[in-house]
Amino acid sequence: MASTSFSPYKTASGFLLPSIHSAPPFFTQQPNLSTQITHTAHWTRLILSYARHRQLFLLRVEDAETSGSNWDEILKNERINRKLLPTHLSFILADMVSKNLAIYEPVRQTRSVLLYWRTPEEWAEVLHGWADSTGQLNTILTFYDIVEPPVPSPLVGLPLTMLRKAIAILAKTSRAQTIAVADGEGVRFLSGNTTR
Amino acid sequence: MGGNQSVPKITKQDRAILDLKLQRDKVKQYQKKIQGILDREHDIAKQQLAAGQKDRALLALRRRKYQEGLLAKTDAQLENLEQLVSTIEFSLVEVSVLHGLQQGNEVLKEIHKEMNVDSVEKLLEETAEAQAYQREIDEMLANNLSAEDEDAVLKELERLRDEVLGETKPEQAKLVHFPSAPSTEPVSPMPAETEAVPAQQGQERIPVAA
Numbered sequence A: 001m002a003s004t005s006f007s008p009y010k011t012a013s014g015f016l017l018p019s020i021h022s023a024p025p026f027f028t029q030q031p032n033l034s035t036q037i038t039h040t041a042h043w044t045r046l047i048l049s050y051a052r053h054r055q056l057f058l059l060r061v062e063d064a065e066t067s068g069s070n071w072d073e074i075l076k077n078e079r080i081n082r083k084l085l086p087t088h089l090s091f092i093l094a095d096m097v098s099k100n101l102a103i104y105e106p107v108r109q110t111r112s113v114l115l116y117w118r119t120p121e122e123w124a125e126v127l128h129g130w131a132d133s134t135g136q137l138n139t140i141l142t143f144y145d146i147v148e149p150p151v152p153s154p155l156v157g158l159p160l161t162m163l164r165k166a167i168a169i170l171a172k173t174s175r176a177q178t179i180a181v182a183d184g185e186g187v188r189f190l191s192g193n194t195t196r
Numbered sequence B: 001m002g003g004n005q006s007v008p009k010i011t012k013q014d015r016a017i018l019d020l021k022l023q024r025d026k027v028k029q030y031q032k033k034i035q036g037i038l039d040r041e042h043d044i045a046k047q048q049l050a051a052g053q054k055d056r057a058l059l060a061l062r063r064r065k066y067q068e069g070l071l072a073k074t075d076a077q078l079e080n081l082e083q084l085v086s087t088i089e090f091s092l093v094e095v096s097v098l099h100g101l102q103q104g105n106e107v108l109k110e111i112h113k114e115m116n117v118d119s120v121e122k123l124l125e126e127t128a129e130a131q132a133y134q135r136e137i138d139e140m141l142a143n144n145l146s147a148e149d150e151d152a153v154l155k156e157l158e159r160l161r162d163e164v165l166g167e168t169k170p171e172q173a174k175l176v177h178f179p180s181a182p183s184t185e186p187v188s189p190m191p192a193e194t195e196a197v198p199a200q201q202g203q204e205r206i207p208v209a210a
Helices: A032-052 A086-098 A120-133 A143-147 A160-172 B011-050 B054-114 B115-165 B169-176 B191-210
Strands: A058-060 A103-104 A110-117 A140-142 A177-180 A182-189
Touching: A032 A086, A032 A110, A086 A103, A086 A110, A120 A160, A120 A182, A140 A143, A140 B011, A143 A160, A143 A182, A143 B011, A160 A177, A177 B011, A182 B011, B011 B054
Parallel strands: none
Antiparallel strands: A058 A110, A103 A110, A140 A182, A177 A182
C-alpha cells in the first residue's frame, strides 16, 4: 500500500483519472453518510466526464460484473487491486437518476442507464448545429444518417432515445419535423426562422 | 404562436425520398454485416491453417470469396440508390429555382402594368410643362418685385433729398461727390488732384487704421 501514490493517472485512452481513484477506500461503499455523499458525487463526476471523453452513452451494472467493457478503465484499478462492486454501482446509478443526470434505459428496469453528460436540450443544439454546418437543413434524413454518418460527427452512436428527445425539443421551436413512412421514420431540420 | 405555419408541408416527394433513404440504409447495414462475415471467415481460415486443417481453411476462404461477390453486387445497388436520391434532391432544387423565377416574372409584369411607357412619357411631359409654367411665374414675380423695389428706392431718394436740401450745401456737395471710375485716361493735371485727395484721405485714414 505504501507503493501506491495518490496522484492523477493517465489511462491508455488518454483520460486523466483523479487522484481519489488511486485510493482503495474509494471503491468501497462507505457507511459514514457524509463520506458516502462525497464519494458518490466524485463517482458521478468521474463517470460523466469519462463518458464525455469516450462518447459513451450507456452504463450497465453488468459492466461492473464482467470485464472487457468500455468502462474498465474507470470501474477497476488494477494497480491497487480494487474494483467497483455491482451493488455499489447500482447505488451510484440510482443516485444519478434521482438527480436527473441519467435515466433508466430501457424503462422499467434498473440495471442499465443512459447517461446525461449532455442534457437533451444541449443535444438538440448540437444536432441542429451539425445539420446546419453540414448543409443538411431542409433535407430529409433518416435516423441512421444522423447517428452513423459517413463523416465522424459529435452525434456518432447517440442512442435513439436521446435522439428522439432532442428532435422533440427542436420540433417545439419549429426547427425539426418528423416524417413517418411504412418502413420507418425520418426527420427534416429547418432553420426555424419564423420570418415567413 | 402558430408554430405549424412556419413548418413546410410534407409532400409526396418528401416521403419518396425518405423511403429511398431508408432502403439505402438497409443496404448499408447489409454491407456491414457481410463485411463482418468476411472478417470472421478470414480469421477462421487463419485458425484452421494454424491447426493444420488445410481443407477447412480452403472452405472458409471459398465462403469468403462468395461473400465478397455479394458485397460487390450490393455496392453497385447502393450506388444506384444513392444516385437516384441525389437526382431527386437536385430536381427539387431546380423546381424551387423555377418557382422563384416564375414569381419574380409575375411581380415584374404587375409593375409594368402600372408603369407602362406611354404613361411615363405623359408624366414627363406634364412635369416639364409644369416646370416651365413655374419658371414663368417666377420671372413675373421677380419683375414685379424689382419694379416695386425701384418705386420704393426712388421715393426714399426724394425724401432724403428733401431732408438734405433743408440742411447745408457742402453736405450736398458731399452727397454728389461719390467715388467714380475715371472715364478718361489719367492725364498729368488729374494725378495732381487725385494725389491731393488720397493724401488727405490717407491722413484721415492713418489715424483710423491705427
